[in-house]
Amino acid sequence: MKRQSILTLPTLAMGALALVIGLCLAGKADAREDPETRLADLLVHATRLHQIQSQTPGARVITAADIEARGARFAVDLLDEVPGAAIARTGAFGGVSQLRLRGAGPGKTLVLIDGVPVNDPADINGAFDFANLSLIDMERVEVLSGPQSSLWGSDAIGGVIAFTTREVDGLRAELEAGSLNTQRGALSVGRSGDRSALSLSVSGFRTDGVSAAATGTEDDGYETLTTGLRGRLSPMVGVDLDGALRWTKSRVEIDGFPAPAFALADTDDVSKSEARSGFGRMTVQTGGVRHRLSLSASDLERETRSDYASRFRGDRQVWRWDMDGTGGEGRLNWAAGVERRNEAADLDSGLSDELGTTSAFGTVQFPVGPRVTLSAALRHDDTDDFGSATTGRVTAHADLGAGFGLSGAWGTGFRAPSVSQSVCDFCFSSAPLPALVPEEGEGREVALGWTSADRRIEGRITLYRLTVENQIVYRFDPVTFDSVYINLDETETDGVEVEGRALLGAGFDLSLSYGWTDARDATTDLPLLRVPEHKGSLGLGYAGDRLSTRLTVRAESDQPDSGGTRDGFVTADLFGSWALTPDIALTGRIDNLADERFQRVLGYGEPGRTVAVGVRLRY
Numbered sequence: 001m002k003r004q005s006i007l008t009l010p011t012l013a014m015g016a017l018a019l020v021i022g023l024c025l026a027g028k029a030d031a032r033e034d035p036e037t038r039l040a041d042l043l044v045h046a047t048r049l050h051q052i053q054s055q056t057p058g059a060r061v062i063t064a065a066d067i068e069a070r071g072a073r074f075a076v077d078l079l080d081e082v083p084g085a086a087i088a089r090t091g092a093f094g095g096v097s098q099l100r101l102r103g104a105g106p107g108k109t110l111v112l113i114d115g116v117p118v119n120d121p122a123d124i125n126g127a128f129d130f131a132n133l134s135l136i137d138m139e140r141v142e143v144l145s146g147p148q149s150s151l152w153g154s155d156a157i158g159g160v161i162a163f164t165t166r167e168v169d170g171l172r173a174e175l176e177a178g179s180l181n182t183q184r185g186a187l188s189v190g191r192s193g194d195r196s197a198l199s200l201s202v203s204g205f206r207t208d209g210v211s212a213a214a215t216g217t218e219d220d221g222y223e224t225l226t227t228g229l230r231g232r233l234s235p236m237v238g239v240d241l242d243g244a245l246r247w248t249k250s251r252v253e254i255d256g257f258p259a260p261a262f263a264l265a266d267t268d269d270v271s272k273s274e275a276r277s278g279f280g281r282m283t284v285q286t287g288g289v290r291h292r293l294s295l296s297a298s299d300l301e302r303e304t305r306s307d308y309a310s311r312f313r314g315d316r317q318v319w320r321w322d323m324d325g326t327g328g329e330g331r332l333n334w335a336a337g338v339e340r341r342n343e344a345a346d347l348d349s350g351l352s353d354e355l356g357t358t359s360a361f362g363t364v365q366f367p368v369g370p371r372v373t374l375s376a377a378l379r380h381d382d383t384d385d386f387g388s389a390t391t392g393r394v395t396a397h398a399d400l401g402a403g404f405g406l407s408g409a410w411g412t413g414f415r416a417p418s419v420s421q422s423v424c425d426f427c428f429s430s431a432p433l434p435a436l437v438p439e440e441g442e443g444r445e446v447a448l449g450w451t452s453a454d455r456r457i458e459g460r461i462t463l464y465r466l467t468v469e470n471q472i473v474y475r476f477d478p479v480t481f482d483s484v485y486i487n488l489d490e491t492e493t494d495g496v497e498v499e500g501r502a503l504l505g506a507g508f509d510l511s512l513s514y515g516w517t518d519a520r521d522a523t524t525d526l527p528l529l530r531v532p533e534h535k536g537s538l539g540l541g542y543a544g545d546r547l548s549t550r551l552t553v554r555a556e557s558d559q560p561d562s563g564g565t566r567d568g569f570v571t572a573d574l575f576g577s578w579a580l581t582p583d584i585a586l587t588g589r590i591d592n593l594a595d596e597r598f599q600r601v602l603g604y605g606e607p608g609r610t611v612a613v614g615v616r617l618r619y
Contacts, residue, residue: 038455039501046112046142046162048151048335048377049324049365054458055373055397057409057447058145058159060499064166067135069541069550071575071589073184073205075133075141079161080554081537082143083497083515088530089131089600091212092607094222094252094271097131102145102466103493103519103531104158104441108415110148112162114230114244116277116296119155121314121355122345124425126155126418132250132273134226136174136186136203139166145497146443146464147413149391150377153341153359157413157441157468165230165244167192168199171619176587178612180219182207190230197232213255214605216266220253238285245278256306264603269306275299289325296320314345314419328366336362345419349426353419356384371399381414385422386438389414405449413441421472421485429482437487441468459500466493467522490522511539530601532559532568549576561602569598577616587614 042053042061053061062078072078076097079085088106089097098106107125111118119128135141141163148156168190176184183206190199206223225248232242249272256267279296299315322337337360344354363377375395382388393411400406417436424433445464452458471489476482496516503509514536519528527533534557541550555570572593577585588611595609 039451039458039503044142044144045140045164046144046151046160047375048322048363049333049375051365051375054449054451054460055405055407056144057395057407057445057462058464060143060145062141062143064139067138067141069543069548069575070539070552071550071577071587072135075130075135075163078135078141079130079143081513081539081552082145083499083513083535084145084495084517085143085515086517086531086535086559087130087600090604091209091220091252091254092605093207093209093220094131094224094250095212095254095604096129098127099130099161100519100528100531101143101158101161102443102464102495103491103517103528104466104468105471105491105528107155107418108157108413108439108441108468110152110155110160112152112160113246113277114163114165114279114296115294116279116298117152117155117316117318117341118275118277118298118300119316120300120302120312121316121343121419122300122302122312122347123314124418124420126415129273131252132224132226132248132275133163134186134203134205134224134248136226137165137168137188137199137201137228137230138163140164146409146445146466147391147393147411147441149381149389149413149441150379150393150411151361151363153339153361153379153381154357154383154389154414154416154438157415157439158466165228165246166199166201167197167230167232168201169197171617173617174587174614176589176612176614178589179610180207180209180607182610182612184612184614192232195234197230199228199230201228202226209253210607211255211266211605212253213264213266214599214603215264216255216605218266220255222250222252224248224250240283241281242283243278243280246276248275249273254304254306256308258307267306269304271302271304273300273302275301289323291321291323293321294319310348312346312348314343316341316343318342332364332366334362334364336360343419347420347423347425351423351425353423355416355419355422357416358382371401373397381416383416383438386416386436389416389438389440403451403453405451407447407449408445410444411442413443415439415441417472417485424485427484429484430480431482433484434486436472436485437470439468439470439472439487441466443467456503457501459498462497464493464495464497466495467491488523491519491528492522493517493519493528495519507542507544509541509543511537511541513537527560529560529562532556534568546579547576548579549574564602566599566602569596570594571596571598583618585616585618587616588612 043050044059086100101109106127111128145159148160169192172188174186186203188201212220228246230244256269277298281294297317303311320339324335346352359381361379365375377393391412395409397407443466447462449460470487498514519531537554539552553572557568575589577587579585
């Protein structure tokens with residue numbers, strides 16, 4: 001039960017807003033007259049061809065400046081503000097955190113770190129757990145909503161989330177401590193020049209936490225450590241070598257379902273994980289064509305110590321050769337390539353398997369007249385075990401004048417069965433196991449955007465539909481007791497996404513996002529679990545010469561969940577910094593300003609109001 005009604009939150013949020021404005025007015029003498037006079041045109045890199053965000057349907061770019069202004073520590077802190085993205089987190093700190101993009105289930109969104117696929121091959125659905133993904137070394141985050149398999153292959157039915165790590169030139173450090181005996185530290189150091197660069201980053205986070213079970217009284221602690229190494233070298237003109245390595249080790253205390261009630265409650269269970277990823281790449285420029293040959297790899301081990309102990313391990317390698325260039329006197333941009341992807345997993349049941357896919361893809365972008373741009377992509381994936389799939393995507397953008405732009409996209413996607421599904425882990429059947437086929441998705445969307453003449457205000461509204469067929473489900477037959485994975489379900493999501501940004505003057509800026517998501521099982525017409533129908537956020541920021549603050553308010557409606565309905569909630573967070581010198585700043589944060597009692601997943605607790613202070617160095 002909630003300790004207080006969310007109806008009291010607007011009053012408290014307004015009080016916090018008044019505090020922010022009061023601090024800003026008090027420091028007005030230090031404020032820049034106009035910190036930014038124009039909103040920048042951001043380029044999207046994960047589309048293979050660099051495209052302008054406002055002209056790319058379903059694309060969002062979060063920059064390093066955005067990450068720092070929000071004081072975001074983990075990826076879920078940022079992705080929570082993306083319209084159409086639903087985060088399900090089983091425990092406030094370190095609990096399994098999975099994302100559903102436009103209603104597509106876990107495992108249908110591909111996650112990349114520096115172009116390396118990091119989804120877990122040993123997960124039932126092949127999903128990625130965002131719980132331990134630190135942002136300390138991230139330069140940018142790109143979210144591409146809607147089917148992207150024509151660019152990235154399997155797992156990209158709901159979309160792609162691409163993280164790019166930072167190349168450091170100098171020294172960056174952060175220390176922070178606060179409520180729940182929480183400590184965080186980070187250090188990045190590097191040197192960057194025209195012909196070479198080398199960066200090293202280390203970050204750690206620990207907390208006593210709160211009970212993962214909402215009804216529990218025992219705190220569940222969490223600790224994680226991440227290190228990263230990134231390098232670049234140009235040994236000769238036209239040849240570049242670059243690569244990166246990343247390692248994360250985490251430990252989290254979790255709650256389980258002890259006998260005799262078998263309901264979520266305090267237990268001494270512990271989950272541990274260790275993840276490694278990296279890539280090496282050679283780039284050669286020959287005339288007007290750029291060739292890139294790369295090898296990327298990821299490996300994940302996770303273990304749960306409890307009355308129902310388990311251990312899993314998965315790994316993946318991707319060989320990729322791609323090239324890109326221009327044609328038609330620079331009016332046409334193109335890219336093409338081939339890749340080989342191998343993945344394997346050892347499951348707790350003792351079963352294991354290896355899966356592979358060979359792929360070829362191509363994409364092109366070209367203008368049609370002075371105001372219309374078209375792009376198209378086509379990809380063929382040939383799996384070793386589940387046949388082949390050909391996917392495509394077509395997008396268009398038209399400049400309507402007066403600051404308006406109209407964009408549209410149609411695309412298809414697929415997801416091959418995971419290792420767990422391919423070996424039918426924990427299955428029992430008196431008949432031969434069903435032959436699985438890949439899941440298939442189709443998406444279409446239209447977006448209307450507007451940018452003011454002075455480029456201080458911009459907004460976009462998107463309408464979309466996403467359909468997934470041949471969805472793989474685990475079915476139990478109460479008559480024969482057969483338990484197997486089969487292709488059965490079809491799901492359909494209709495949605496609206498609204499987003500906007502504005503530079504208000506005197507150092508203030510405003511951002512908003514809202515998503516209406518109607519995600520349903522097309523067979524039963526029942527809503528999909530853990531996808532709120534309404535979700536939105538509002539951010540008010542201020543940037544002066546010395547003072548920077550940001551108030552973020554987030555809200556979610558009720559959502560269906562396993563065993564019932566999770567109540568909706570509204571929360572507000574405040575982050576700020578005060579520059580002591582150009583290189584040193586004090587930081588502070590208040591999370592959950594109103595001390596709201598809420599849950600992201602039914603039965604799992606979240607912390608009340610917490611406070612932290614710190615120091616940030618940039619040299």
